[in-house]
Amino acid sequence: MKASKEEVAGSMGTDADWVLKAMVAVAASDGHLDSREVGLIQQVYEDRTGRKLTADEVARAVDANARGDVLAQFGAASKTLDMETKEEMVRAAYLVLLADDRIAGEERKKLKDISGALQIPEIHFGAILEDLALWLAKIKG
DSSP states (O other), X not given: OOOOHHHXXXXXXXXXXXXXXXXXXXXXXXXXXXXXXXXXXXHHHHHHHSOOOOHHHHHHHHHHHHTSOHHHHHHXXXXXXXXXXXXXXXXXXXXXXXXXXXXOHHHHHHHHHHHHHTTOOHHHHHHHHHHHHHHHHHHHO
């Protein structure tokens, strides 16, 4: 189900905003955000929400993440987010990690840390990534 523009434009508490926050946190965890990663964040966000995201909006999300303790924010949000949203956050963030055709150790660790902060059991985290890998193999093949 896609969020309306009004829902997406709301406070940082909307599901789409949490997905964006997770994508940016993981993509920037290797110390930089390149243009391919920004483009993929925009593409995944639009696919998930139906709303276009400008490069400036991505940059603002990066700045907002840099000003706070992202893992603590995810931990606090985990109490109110449903499992479907948490899974979507992990899936979207993982898709962004694939932007440079490799996953840096820092990026993988950040994704695992986010999953932990969201209180997703490790076995469930592994299943999310496995399902996504199978899906990606199917669309590429």
